[in-house]
Amino acid sequence: MSYVIDRRLNGKNKSTVNRQRFLRRYRDHIKKAVEEAVSRRSITDMEHGEQISIPGRDIDEPVLHHGRGGKQTVVHPGNKEFTTGEHIARPQGGGGGKGAGKASNSGEGMDEFVFQITQEEFLEFMFEDLELPNLVKRNLMGTDTFKTVRAGISNEGNPSRINIIRTLRSAHARRIALSGSSRAKLREAVSELERMKREEPDNFGDIQALEAEIERLNARIRRVPYLDTFDLKYNLLVKQPNPSSKAVMFCLMDVSGSMTQATKDIAKRFFILLYLFLKRNYDKIEVVFIRHHTSAREVDEEEFFYSRETGGTIVSSALKLMQEIMAARYPTNEWNIYAAQASDGDNWNDDSPICRDILIKQIMPFVQYYTYVEITPREHQALWFEYERISEAFSDTFAQQQLVSAGDIYPVFRELFQRRLAT
Amino acid sequence: MTAREQKRQPLSTGSEWTFELIQAYDREIGRIAKRYALDTYPNQIEVITAEQMMDAYASVGMPLGYHHWSYGKHFLSTEKSYSRGQMGLAYEIVINSDPCIAYLMEENTICMQALVVAHACYGHNSFFKGNYLFRTWTDASSIIDYLVFAKQYIMQCEERHGIDAVEDLLDSCHALMNYGVDRYKRPYPISAEEERRRQKDREEHLQKQINDLWRTIPKGADKNSDKDNARFPSEPQENILYFIEKHAPLLEPWQREVVRIVRKIAQYFYPQRQTQVMNEGWATFWHYTLMNDLYDEGLVTDGFMMEFLTSHTSVIYQPGFDSPYYNGINPYTLGFAMYRDIRRICEHPTDEDRHWFPDIAGSDWLATIKFAMSSFKDESFILQYLSPKVIRDLKLFSIMDDDQKDDLLVPAIHDEPGYKTIRETLAAQYNLGNREPNVQIFSIDRRGDRSLTLRHQQHDRKPLGDSTEEVLKHLHRLWGFDIHLETLQGDQIMKTHHVPPKGEHADSEYPRLDLAVIHL
Numbered sequence: 001m002s003y004v005i006d007r008r009l010n011g012k013n014k015s016t017v018n019r020q021r022f023l024r025r026y027r028d029h030i031k032k033a034v035e036e037a038v039s040r041r042s043i044t045d046m047e048h049g050e051q052i053s054i055p056g057r058d059i060d061e062p063v064l065h066h067g068r069g070g071k072q073t074v075v076h077p078g079n080k081e082f083t084t085g086e087h088i089a090r091p092q093g094g095g096g097g098k099g100a101g102k103a104s105n106s107g108e109g110m111d112e113f114v115f116q117i118t119q120e121e122f123l124e125f126m127f128e129d130l131e132l133p134n135l136v137k138r139n140l141m142g143t144d145t146f147k148t149v150r151a152g153i154s155n156e157g158n159p160s161r162i163n164i165i166r167t168l169r170s171a172h173a174r175r176i177a178l179s180g181s182s183r184a185k186l187r188e189a190v191s192e193l194e195r196m197k198r199e200e201p202d203n204f205g206d207i208q209a210l211e212a213e214i215e216r217l218n219a220r221i222r223r224v225p226y227l228d229t230f231d232l233k234y235n236l237l238v239k240q241p242n243p244s245s246k247a248v249m250f251c252l253m254d255v256s257g258s259m260t261q262a263t264k265d266i267a268k269r270f271f272i273l274l275y276l277f278l279k280r281n282y283d284k285i286e287v288v289f290i291r292h293h294t295s296a297r298e299v300d301e302e303e304f305f306y307s308r309e310t311g312g313t314i315v316s317s318a319l320k321l322m323q324e325i326m327a328a329r330y331p332t333n334e335w336n337i338y339a340a341q342a343s344d345g346d347n348w349n350d351d352s353p354i355c356r357d358i359l360i361k362q363i364m365p366f367v368q369y370y371t372y373v374e375i376t377p378r379e380h381q382a383l384w385f386e387y388e389r390i391s392e393a394f395s396d397t398f399a400q401q402q403l404v405s406a407g408d409i410y411p412v413f414r415e416l417f418q419r420r421l422a423t
Numbered sequence: 424m425t426a427r428e429q430k431r432q433p434l435s436t437g438s439e440w441t442f443e444l445i446q447a448y449d450r451e452i453g454r455i456a457k458r459y460a461l462d463t464y465p466n467q468i469e470v471i472t473a474e475q476m477m478d479a480y481a482s483v484g485m486p487l488g489y490h491h492w493s494y495g496k497h498f499l500s501t502e503k504s505y506s507r508g509q510m511g512l513a514y515e516i517v518i519n520s521d522p523c524i525a526y527l528m529e530e531n532t533i534c535m536q537a538l539v540v541a542h543a544c545y546g547h548n549s550f551f552k553g554n555y556l557f558r559t560w561t562d563a564s565s566i567i568d569y570l571v572f573a574k575q576y577i578m579q580c581e582e583r584h585g586i587d588a589v590e591d592l593l594d595s596c597h598a599l600m601n602y603g604v605d606r607y608k609r610p611y612p613i614s615a616e617e618e619r620r621r622q623k624d625r626e627e628h629l630q631k632q633i634n635d636l637w638r639t640i641p642k643g644a645d646k647n648s649d650k651d652n653a654r655f656p657s658e659p660q661e662n663i664l665y666f667i668e669k670h671a672p673l674l675e676p677w678q679r680e681v682v683r684i685v686r687k688i689a690q691y692f693y694p695q696r697q698t699q700v701m702n703e704g705w706a707t708f709w710h711y712t713l714m715n716d717l718y719d720e721g722l723v724t725d726g727f728m729m730e731f732l733t734s735h736t737s738v739i740y741q742p743g744f745d746s747p748y749y750n751g752i753n754p755y756t757l758g759f760a761m762y763r764d765i766r767r768i769c770e771h772p773t774d775e776d777r778h779w780f781p782d783i784a785g786s787d788w789l790a791t792i793k794f795a796m797s798s799f800k801d802e803s804f805i806l807q808y809l810s811p812k813v814i815r816d817l818k819l820f821s822i823m824d825d826d827q828k829d830d831l832l833v834p835a836i837h838d839e840p841g842y843k844t845i846r847e848t849l850a851a852q853y854n855l856g857n858r859e860p861n862v863q864i865f866s867i868d869r870r871g872d873r874s875l876t877l878r879h880q881q882h883d884r885k886p887l888g889d890s891t892e893e894v895l896k897h898l899h900r901l902w903g904f905d906i907h908l909e910t911l912q913g914d915q916i917m918k919t920h921h922v923p924p925k926g927e928h929a930d931s932e933y934p935r936l937d938l939a940v941i942h943l
């Protein structure tokens with residue numbers, strides 16, 4: 001006797017735990033692969049997971065087995081031309097499976113173990129232990145904006161929100177209901193009238209009475225209004241508190257002659273990280289690119305990273321422009337403002353104190369977080385020291401770090417956005 | 424067969440399956456199987472989705488297993504190749520249990536489902552019930568219970584001792600899993616209830632035995648010196664995990680229990696590893712026979728039969744040695760060809776068959792084939808039944824690869840002088856004893872540094888593979904003291920491995936029991 005059982009509805013993820021165990025065991029490998037992928041991808045290309053490959057050697061489960069060598073005799077199928085006692089040249093690299101024999105174990109032959117992690121997991125690995133500063137604050141307290149959402153149908157409302165279909169439907173129903181009994185009587189009267197006209201055409205009195213009755217009933221039915229006030233239905237909209245889920249990210253970069261393409265590349269990767277990070281936390285993100293040498297300009301991504309200019313450096317020009325854009329386009333009650341500035345530390349000496357002033361007075365009070373990375377192997381210059389004073393004043397929202405090579409980006413990024421203990 | 428005349432309505436005409444149809448096919452196939460008196464466990468047919476099949480795959484065919492990263496790895500690689508279409512999933516997985524559990528995949532057509540029912544529920548199932556290795560070494564009725572017990576026990580250990588500790592231990596055990604089986608001794612049947620009941624006693628009992636072995640208080644040193652110097656173990660031990668479980672000096676009782684679980688599971692799979700050709704061949708032979716009978720009775724349509732034959736042909740496809748798809752001999756092909764040939768020898772023997780197989784030529788084929796199924800394992804089955812015709816059909820030839828020679832030699836091909844050699848070589852190829860290096864525990868140093876010495880008896884100068892060092896490290900973790908591995912040719916030591924490597928003997932690094940500890 002056999003039983004047939006439908007198991008399709010049983011949990012299908014029996015291997016989830018084992019998969020998690022695997023990811024847990026190789027998290028160092030995966031993290032490394034994720035970091036490499038981050039530096040490879042474009043700033044907005046983050047819609048997919050990542051293929052992780054781990055060297056086969058690291059992942060092998062060792063067993064005792066025969067290695068190659070010694071005397072091995074193996075039977076193969078499909079002989080074509082060999083005869084007993086024939087000597088044949090040893091094929092190179094075990095081609096055609098010859099000599100591979102039984103002894104070769106699953107460990108060999110697979111150089112890389114490749115598998116896929118989901119986008120979710122990818123970002124999880126990337127932002128592990130990181131938390132956007134002050135994010136919570138704005139999320140919880142940002143109830144100063146509302147959005148209206150539809151919440152069904154109501155009997156009262158603004159004429160501009162009349163729901164025509166629902167209104168006519170209810171008017172139609174009301175008319176049917178109110179005229180129901182009159183219609184029934186009318187039908188009766190009409191058939192009676194026809195019968196009388198046919199059978200008793202001489203009975204004028206009754207016929208006239210009936211005709212009057214029909215007339216009365218028709219008038220009554222006509223009196224039922226086509227549309228009544230209580231037929232009116234309105235779309236109901238309610239206000240919901242809308243925690244601001246928009247963020248704007250200002251990328252400020254020095255493009256003066258002293259910035260090489262390599263330096264800009266490092267800066268780009270840093271901006272990518274920040275972008276990905278914000279993307280994870282906000283529904284909508286806008287990116288504003290501001291480049292500057294002696295004067296600042298708002299540009300698109302391509303121009304920002306790849307066009308070259310020369311000249312001196314006045315950092316305050318960029319800060320001024322940023323301040324103007326903020327004031328014009330990004331009111332702080334709607335937008336979470338983040339800024340990242342990259343430079344090689346060069347600045348017109350008299351300009352650095354001005355930068356400090358602009359930042360402290362006009363920018364820092366409005367932004368969620370401001371990061372400054374200085375990409376240089378050299379000594380710090382005036383700008384760095386001026387910024388240090390800002391970081392004293394706004395220790396929660398301002399951070400600066402130095403980058404020397406591409407390898408430093410991720411550690412520095414982590415440093416900047418290190419998960420802060422809730423204090 | 425008279426069935427042909429009384430043609431009946433086919434069971435189905437479309438390719439969609441329903442539960443009623445599966446049941447109908449199972450009923451008919453079961454009826455025909457009864458005609459051949461196939462003795463089976465009751466069947467439990469479970470319909471699952473592709474994802475579930477991948478799950479089943481990943482846990483190496485155990486319906487439920489303890490958690491371990493290696494199964495996750497297995498799952499990831501299956502998932503990847505499946506989602507990229509590089510690999511189809513197995514049509515079926517069948518569990519050696521009572522009732523016999525067979526998984527059918529939702530995506531299959533009714534034809535495939537019927538094929539799987541015939542293959543797994545009557546082929547494999549009767550093999551599990553009939554073959555002597557399975558009868559001796561596994562207990563189908565208790566395996567599910569035991570796996571439940573093992574899973575729970577290991578989960579408890581994880582809670583109590585942490586995931587990492589358990590994972591490390593399992594890694595080490597898995598590395599030695601193939602050396603955790605008794606090859607000659609029949610084990611006690613495992614039963615979950617019994618295990619649970621005995622587990623507590625065993626912990627105490629085991630620990631006591633170990634303490635006896637490692638007792639180091641001098642007692643009348645002169646009198647016992649002979650006995651003390653005797654080698655322990657007195658005979659080389661092939662079951663390394665068993666030895667660890669019983670004698671490793673430093674393991675905690677729960678660790679011994681985990682070693683035992685891995686060992687028991689290895690033992691459960693041991694017969695399967697020894698009967699690949701026979702088992703798959705048997706199941707293939709029966710699905711072929713049963714489906715043809717269904718067709719002869721008019722129960723299936725021509726289209727159904729075409730689909731079946733297509734699948735059947737791809738299952739038994741054997742690429743030649745020079746094909747890019749060649750990956751050794753296909754056990755389905757070899758097994759199927761051999762069973763078919765045994766039937767042929769019984770029913771239509773030629774002079775050659777009478778000469779080679781005087782006892783079975785012309786005998787009752789069903790009895791003969793059942794005897795062949797029940798009383799052999801791959802090695803002896805091939806040695807006994809591989810006929811010249813099968814050797815010729817598959818064009819078998821052997822290649823000798825001697826690393827001291829410049830070229831390869833063809834010692835034998837499919838001709839009169841070569842048959843016997845081919846048969847012996849192929850049989851030896853399926854001997855697990857030849858496939859795995861012969862490594863046994865030779866001795867332990869009871870009075871000195873407690874080191875464990877393994878001996879590898881080399882055969883045909885075949886060396887150990889590259890991961891040997893890693894395996895020895897795992898063994899070192901289990902044993903807790905130095906491990907030595909001696910590779911011998913005859914009595915001559917050719918090569919030695921030491922973990923930790925000789926020379927950098929760091930006493931501090933490797934924990935060691937105080938030599939004068941008294942266990943109460």
